[in-house]
Amino acid sequence: MALAGCLLLPFVEFRPNRIASGVPEGFAVAGLSGWLLVAAAALALISAFLPARSRGPALLGTGAATAILLLSALGSAAERLQEGAPVIARVSIGSGAWLAAIGAITVWFAGSRATGSVRVNRAVSVIALLAGLAVMLWGSVGELSLAKEYAVQSRRFWMLVRQHLVLSGAGLGAGMLIGVPLGVLASRSRVVRDFGLGVVSVIQTIPSMAMLGLLIAPLAALGLTAIGTTPAVIALALYALLPIMRNTFVGLAGVDPATIDAGRGMGMGRLQLLFRVEVPLALPLVIEGVRAAAVLVIGIAAVTAFIGAGGLGILVFQGWGQQADDLTLLGAVPMVVLAVFADAAMRMLRRLAVSPGIEEGGLS
Amino acid sequence: MIALEDVTKRYDSLTAVDGVSFEVPSGEVCVLIGPSGCGKTTTLRMINRLIEPTSGRIVIDGRDVMGIRPEELRRHIGYVIQSVGLFPHLTVAENVATVPKLLGWERSRYSPRVLELLEIVGLDADEYAKKYPRQLSGGQAQRVGVARALAADPPLLLMDEPFGAVDPLTRERLQAEFARIQRELGKTVVFVTHDVDEAIRLADRIALMRDGRLEQYDTPEALLDHPASKFVHDFMGADRALKRLGRARVADVMTSDVLSTTDGTGGVSRESCKEARFFYLTDDEGTLEGWVDCHVLDAGTSPEEAGTLVDWREAAVQPDTTLKEALSRMLGLGFRNVAVVDERGRLLGEVSLSAIERTMAEGDAHIANLPEGEILGVPPEEGVPPEARAQLDEGVQPEEGEVTT
Numbered sequence: 092m093a094l095a096g097c098l099l100l101p102f103v104e105f106r107p108n109r110i111a112s113g114v115p116e117g118f119a120v121a122g123l124s125g126w127l128l129v130a131a132a133a134l135a136l137i138s139a140f141l142p143a144r145s146r147g148p149a150l151l152g153t154g155a156a157t158a159i160l161l162l163s164a165l166g167s168a169a170e171r172l173q174e175g176a177p178v179i180a181r182v183s184i185g186s187g188a189w190l191a192a193i194g195a196i197t198v199w200f201a202g203s204r205a206t207g208s209v210r211v212n213r214a215v216s217v218i219a220l221l222a223g224l225a226v227m228l229w230g231s232v233g234e235l236s237l238a239k240e241y242a243v244q245s246r247r248f249w250m251l252v253r254q255h256l257v258l259s260g261a262g263l264g265a266g267m268l269i270g271v272p273l274g275v276l277a278s279r280s281r282v283v284r285d286f287g288l289g290v291v292s293v294i295q296t297i298p299s300m301a302m303l304g305l306l307i308a309p310l311a312a313l314g315l316t317a318i319g320t321t322p323a324v325i326a327l328a329l330y331a332l333l334p335i336m337r338n339t340f341v342g343l344a345g346v347d348p349a350t351i352d353a354g355r356g357m358g359m360g361r362l363q364l365l366f367r368v369e370v371p372l373a374l375p376l377v378i379e380g381v382r383a384a385a386v387l388v389i390g391i392a393a394v395t396a397f398i399g400a401g402g403l404g405i406l407v408f409q410g411w412g413q414q415a416d417d418l419t420l421l422g423a424v425p426m427v428v429l430a431v432f433a434d435a436a437m438r439m440l441r442r443l444a445v446s447p448g449i450e451e452g453g454l455s
Numbered sequence: 456m457i458a459l460e461d462v463t464k465r466y467d468s469l470t471a472v473d474g475v476s477f478e479v480p481s482g483e484v485c486v487l488i489g490p491s492g493c494g495k496t497t498t499l500r501m502i503n504r505l506i507e508p509t510s511g512r513i514v515i516d517g518r519d520v521m522g523i524r525p526e527e528l529r530r531h532i533g534y535v536i537q538s539v540g541l542f543p544h545l546t547v548a549e550n551v552a553t554v555p556k557l558l559g560w561e562r563s564r565y566s567p568r569v570l571e572l573l574e575i576v577g578l579d580a581d582e583y584a585k586k587y588p589r590q591l592s593g594g595q596a597q598r599v600g601v602a603r604a605l606a607a608d609p610p611l612l613l614m615d616e617p618f619g620a621v622d623p624l625t626r627e628r629l630q631a632e633f634a635r636i637q638r639e640l641g642k643t644v645v646f647v648t649h650d651v652d653e654a655i656r657l658a659d660r661i662a663l664m665r666d667g668r669l670e671q672y673d674t675p676e677a678l679l680d681h682p683a684s685k686f687v688h689d690f691m692g693a694d695r696a697l698k699r700l701g702r703a704r705v706a707d708v709m710t711s712d713v714l715s716t717t718d719g720t721g722g723v724s725r726e727s728c729k730e731a732r733f734f735y736l737t738d739d740e741g742t743l744e745g746w747v748d749c750h751v752l753d754a755g756t757s758p759e760e761a762g763t764l765v766d767w768r769e770a771a772v773q774p775d776t777t778l779k780e781a782l783s784r785m786l787g788l789g790f791r792n793v794a795v796v797d798e799r800g801r802l803l804g805e806v807s808l809s810a811i812e813r814t815m816a817e818g819d820a821h822i823a824n825l826p827e828g829e830i831l832g833v834p835p836e837e838g839v840p841p842e843a844r845a846q847l848d849e850g851v852q853p854e855e856g857e858v859t860t
């Protein structure tokens with residue numbers, strides 16, 4: 092797929108200025124690094140047909156290499172195209188490069204799954220990260236339009252990233268504070284289970300835009316405006332509720348009755364049973380719920396820009412408004428990165444917090 | 456001491472336990488037995504208030520359990536549940552330390568206790584303390600379950616089919632170890648099973664239940680010899696003489712007066728055999744390695760030819776082995792004597808068929824002296840002749856002609 096992307100689709104687009112429509116260019120404009128990229132992608136393709144034993148590491152290596160070379164090739168392409176062009180000219184990432192990026196990452200992940208060794212995967216990630224940084228620092232990535240948008244927006248950009256994090260964090264935190272106890276109650280009471288889970292599921296189906304509108308009336312009743320951070324956090328918390336509450340409930344309901352019986356028989360009180368037996372056993376699912384909620388909330392937080400809560404959504408909508416695709420990207424890409432980081436952080440938390448006695452592969 | 460007084464438990468229309476009364480003296484093992492669904496578990500769980508009785512009283516050492524806070528009560532009663540129920544997220548050591556922690560013991564007090572308990576139930580503490588339940592075999596998990604129940608040294612132990620889910624060999628070993636632990640610790644135990652052999656082997660008294668009612672409460676011998684009803688008789692089974700052998704241990708009838716040498720077959724001659732049947736061969740530590748069959752020697756073969764090398768795990772019994780098991784080992788080997796070794800295989804003595812027969816004869820005499828009518832509902836021809844003997848005669852006679860005594 093990466094190979095096809097490189098060869099068939101426009102690799103980058105050259106535009107005379109920021110918003111003008113672009114002229115497609117092939118990968119060859121990147122010169123040497125473009126050819127290297129194609130070679131790496133071809134190797135990745137070959138790796139897929141290797142025997143099972145060597146396939147994992149091969150995919151892992153070629154996938155990561157393709158990703159790094161892609162970054163470097165984009166930089167080179169931008170640099171070459173802008174040689175002698177007016178200062179306001181822009182080089183954007185073309186559909187071919189996007190496809191190549193998706194392909195490279197897919198191959199990388201497939202490789203990491205097939206390899207299955209945490210240590211090898213971690214090593215490859217670190218090397219790729221360092222190589223990526225090196226390309227960013229010494230390569231010509233800065234010549235890309237995306238980077239130029241960043242250069243213009245950099246102070247506001249970080250402010251918005253922070254806002255985005257605060258919004259999502261607050262929404263997620265509130266969702267946990269309410270969702271986990273609700274999940275516990277649901278496992279104790281049939282009424283909470285049927286009614287509570289029902290209501291929370293309905294909330295989940297409300298489209299995010301509609302949710303912001305629907306909140307106007309109840310907030311007004313409480314003397315609050317429907318504009319700004321508070322309603323945004325409330326909306327996000329409501330979305331975080333379902334995965335957290337449902338997973339807490341399912342996790343607790345899944346605890347073996349014999350284990351609970353043993354706890355009671357040993358003389359544990361209700362709270363001791365909950366905190367020493369049930370919660371530790373439900374923890375993998377609870378954390379999984381929080382992880383899903385975190386990814387969800389980071390995405391939905393973009394929409395809250397509409398009610399003046401700020402966040403990266405602002406860049407996206409401004410970009411749309413000005414037809415400046417690269418500004419949109421400047422908002423969208425960091426959101427993806429945030430979501431990926433949140434996901435990774437939760438997986439790490441799970442490794443640290445969940446007893447190896449109940450985690451698959453927890454014992455080596 | 457623990458006493459149940461007219462205890463009843465009703466669920467809607469079903470009466471799970473119906474007016475049950477019995478007393479377990481301190482230090483005795485009471486085995487609750489009966490067909491599935493007869494109310495054994497319900498009875499057991501009423502003792503530590505996991506189930507509240509509908510009516511009746513349960514008194515432990517003079518105190519009505521209803522007057523004790525359930526959590527408090529349970530922390531002072533060891534409980535082994537029917538399905539083991541180890542906490543999967545805790546290590547073996549943490550599992551065993553559960554009740555001591557609930558009782559607020561210091562780590563310095565419970566840590567050594569945990570290790571001690573693992574050794575008591577026959578698990579190497581260094582190897583197993585840090586393992587998680589899913590790394591254990593069924594038998595090991597059951598041992599940990601027993602260790603966990605014993606952790607805070609409770610005077611009373613409730614065990615619901617503690618050796619239920621393991622293979623017969625492991626079960627036999629666990630039973631032997633339980634019997635040994637019980638001899639050392641002298642707990643008051645209420646033990647649920649539906650395995651008659653297990654009940655006969657371990658019980659001081661058996662409470663046989665049927666449909667929520669107590670059919671008979673007495674010693675295993677009494678249940679075998681004086682069944683109170685046809686149900687009791689049928690439940691205890693027809694092979695009662697053999698069953699009785701399940702109560703006696705090798706240690707009761709073995710002799711330590713055996714011949715052995717560390718010099719291999721070279722140390723054996725026809726003269727040195729004297730009256731004995733076997734001349735045992737051991738290594739320097741005394742571990743059983745084999746034997747020379749003196750009868751074969753009599754027939755004029757050399758000691759090397761008459762010698763057999765064996766694995767003591769298969770060819771010998773231990774002092775804790777029941778006579779029933781020892782008998783079956785003899786039948787399997789085709790001899791009238793079997794070596795007795797300790798848990799490391801060191802030769803302790805031997806047990807002979809004649810010694811076992813004497814034990815059976817005592818039981819027979821006991822039955823024979825009874826008036827016919829006392830064995831209720833038992834046709835006389837079925838009741839008296841021990842099937843075991845027929846089995847013995849068939850199994851051993853053809854190969855081993857003469858009897859040495």
Ligand SMILES: Nc1ncnc2c1ncn2[C@@H]1O[C@H](COP(=O)(O)OP(=O)(O)OP(=O)(O)O)[C@@H](O)[C@H]1O
Binds near residue numbers: 471493494
């Ligand atoms: N919570 C309950 N509600 C209704 N009936 C119950 C309940 N618990 C047990 N019973 C019934 O009470 C009877 C006795 O159950 P119990 O568990 O004491 O049997 P048991 O002798 O331990 O059987 P098993 O050998 O199969 O473990 C059974 O008929 C069972 O169906």
Ligand SMILES: [Mg+2]
Binds near residue numbers: 537
């Ligand atoms: Mg039961």
